[in-house]
Amino acid sequence: MITVSNVTKFYGEFKALDDVSLVIPDGSLTALLGPSGSGKTSLLRVIAGLEDPDAGTVVISGQDVTAVRPQGRNIGFVFQHYAAFKHMTVRDNVAFGLTIRKKPKAHIDARVDELLGIVGLAGYHNRFPNQLSGGQRQRMALARALAVDPKVLLLDEPFGALDAKVRDELRAWLRRLHDEVHVTTVLVTHDQEEAMDVAGHIVVMNGGRIEQVGTPREVYENPRTEFVFRFLGPVATLRGRLVRPHDLVLSRHPGPDSVAGKVDRVLHLGFEVRVEIRTLEGETVTAQVTRGEAWHLGVQPGDEVHITAETNPRRPVPGAVDPIAAI
């Protein structure tokens, strides 16, 4: 368990973390999610000991490590740009933590073999980092971090520097790895899709503070603040209320509580169709409908349509009820 209590961190005048408190349960996979400058990376680095907080404490597995340097915290840290030791082979990179701990060579060799097998780099022992692809380098970095049996694994935008396809593969792979290894893992990301895809818990951060903590479904369906609502997915405004574009239903005929408007544009984006509508009240609303719905509706620019929100449009108020559970 990682317990962060009342942590504040300044960079000069800039307050990167503002009285942050957070509990990360043992064995969980938690994502720190937020835009750049939200404090997510600072929080991760404070947990790792790479930054000293100006106030507050960090406790890992019951031990107060606030004053402990990174090398004494028994953590694994993975950097966005791999931080591979360029002059060492893959084998020596992965073995580094064990070599520092002066483990016997036979033990190190066995552990390196095991880890390279887990990360899918078996047989790459004698390669140098510059002979690996980005995805392979990051998997090597993961093996290196896992070699010392860390109590917590900290990942700073680990897939941020990889292209989309490799990123998807590595996400799925990380999820499986976590199922096998069960080490408490904290992942920093600015990508809400990545957070929801990989993590069991999401900590949404903004402006150095935590906005909301919950499972991916909780934070998506029951956002507690307008920021969380807007950050976790696309947003449309209907009669001044926030609503997800895929919760908007379009019809040729007026219904109870529907809003009338004229279609401005119809965008075919492959798996979905986006319809831009200007309501009679002067709002611009973008609805997201399936291809089938769009085909049935047959809307063209200039057509009149009537918009209804499928679930009750939610005002982002603290403690709002889950609209799906409420139906």
Place this chain on the structure above:
Amino acid sequence: METRKSTKLTLRVIALGYLAILLAVPLAIIFWRTFEHGFGPFRDSVTTPACQSAVQLSLLIVAIVVPINVVLGVVTALALARGKFPGRGVVQAVVDLPFAVSPVVVGVSLILLWGVHGWFGGLAEHGIRVIFSLPGMVLATIFVTLPFVVREVEPVLHEIGDEQEQAAATLGASRWQTFWRITLPAIRWGLVYGVVLTVARALGEFGALTVVAGGVPGKSQTLTLLVSSRYVDDRNTFGAYSAATVLMSLALLTLLLMTFVNRRRESNAR
């Protein structure tokens, strides 16, 4: 097409001609003058006790200056690249000072500081002679060669960043272990290049040494001072050519080393 070809040719002739007239021809003449009458006279001229001791003194100074500059240079480069201390800008400027200040001025300032009437002149009364002896020559050489290691290592440190060092720390390495296992291997080619430049500059130093060395043959006369003394004082032009050839050979050796190091560095910087 034709004009472009001729332009190219003209540029090449100018560039090569410029190098030839300014560099190759003067150096070649010295070689030619040295070996004009065969190898024998050259050997006799460079095996005199004065010349032998000059070679030894030059190499001794290099052997003292290089380790000092390596340690201090790496520490300074680390401080400049990694540290965030007030007065960093001042240190940056001070490191470049030896490039700007003429070596003669360095020599004079050393005399003002360490000479009999200087601030630390009292040391001479206790038998510690700095000026006109080895310590003064070493100090002068350190001064003029100080920037090379710093200026070669610092950009490499910036380029590699500190993520590898942070990664080593999270894996349990102490600062010392991180330095030996991560930082030093990463900067090694920059460091070697800095050392080669330091050696070349230390061998060739003349201005500051004419002031602080005294140039007593067999005692405080380096190779450069020997060349000058043979040429100017003894009117022994052949002796000067021979000594210059020895000096040039040593410089050429470092130059070759430099080319080799550069190749290694480029193939490492993939």
